[in-house]
Amino acid sequence: TGSSRPQRMLKAVQKNATKGDPKSVISAIDYYCRHKEWAMNVGDDKGLILDSVLTEVNPSTALELGTYCGYSSVRIARLLSPDSKLITIEFNPAFAAIARQIIAYAGLQDKVILVEGASGDLIPKMKERFGIKSFDFVFLDHWKDRYVPDTKLLEDCGLLKKGTVLLADNVICPGAPEYLKYVRNNPRYESRYYPSNLEYTKVEDGLEKSVFLE
Numbered sequence: 001t002g003s004s005r006p007q008r009m010l011k012a013v014q015k016n017a018t019k020g021d022p023k024s025v026i027s028a029i030d031y032y033c034r035h036k037e038w039a040m041n042v043g044d045d046k047g048l049i050l051d052s053v054l055t056e057v058n059p060s061t062a063l064e065l066g067t068y069c070g071y072s073s074v075r076i077a078r079l080l081s082p083d084s085k086l087i088t089i090e091f092n093p094a095f096a097a098i099a100r101q102i103i104a105y106a107g108l109q110d111k112v113i114l115v116e117g118a119s120g121d122l123i124p125k126m127k128e129r130f131g132i133k134s135f136d137f138v139f140l141d142h143w144k145d146r147y148v149p150d151t152k153l154l155e156d157c158g159l160l161k162k163g164t165v166l167l168a169d170n171v172i173c174p175g176a177p178e179y180l181k182y183v184r185n186n187p188r189y190e191s192r193y194y195p196s197n198l199e200y201t202k203v204e205d206g207l208e209k210s211v212f213l214e
């Protein structure tokens, strides 16, 4: 059998990026996905918005839902301050295996805790397993119909505090209409849409930033 798209993405990183240099890993993936083979990374355009929100929040503990190949894990972890951590959740073992290698190639394995499993099962275990009191930042980029249930689960598990920032990918394409309704008409959130485009295309997409008000 041939290779998978994630395996080809890893190969592109090993061929074109410099070990221990997160920026070169990001560029290698963006080049490959723009010119060779599209893949569902948040990408370079929306990535700049992700970077600016992260720099503003400067989270001590960050959570990512939907690691896929680790592109946004690298984007996030490279901007974390020394003792900060990113916990990223991925339930597909094949994707998780590739993501571990891409995160390690970037030299960020000490800042990223990749947990294999379903967000619905793992979110309730965050406190006991990782000693997390609450998250300062959450990046939602998994199945779009999980955005609302997992946001509610984070609330119910007391994992959001006043000022926690949720940043959701793909709220336009493929779209997360229920999520937009949930965070926009909700007194507990201050929400704002950042227009951009679907990764590596001219199709409209964007990120929704929602601050939990308590």
Ligand SMILES: Nc1ncnc2c1ncn2[C@@H]1O[C@H](/C=C/CNC(=O)c2cc([N+](=O)[O-])cc(O)c2O)[C@@H](O)[C@H]1O
Residues within 6 Å of the ligand: 040, 041, 042, 065, 066, 067, 068, 069, 089, 090, 091, 092, 095, 117, 118, 119, 120, 141, 142, 143, 144, 146, 169, 170, 173, 174, 198, 199
């Ligand atoms: N409950 C859960 N717990 C743990 N891991 C989970 C999960 N649900 C999904 N995942 C993982 O998250 C990734 C899915 C992303 C869906 N994105 C997408 O479907 C997507 C599609 C397009 N697109 O079609 O243009 C563009 C994009 O930027 C996208 O993120 C996959 O790696 C999947 O295994």
Ligand SMILES: [Mg+2]
Residues within 6 Å of the ligand: 040, 041, 042, 141, 169, 170
């Ligand atoms: Mg996405």
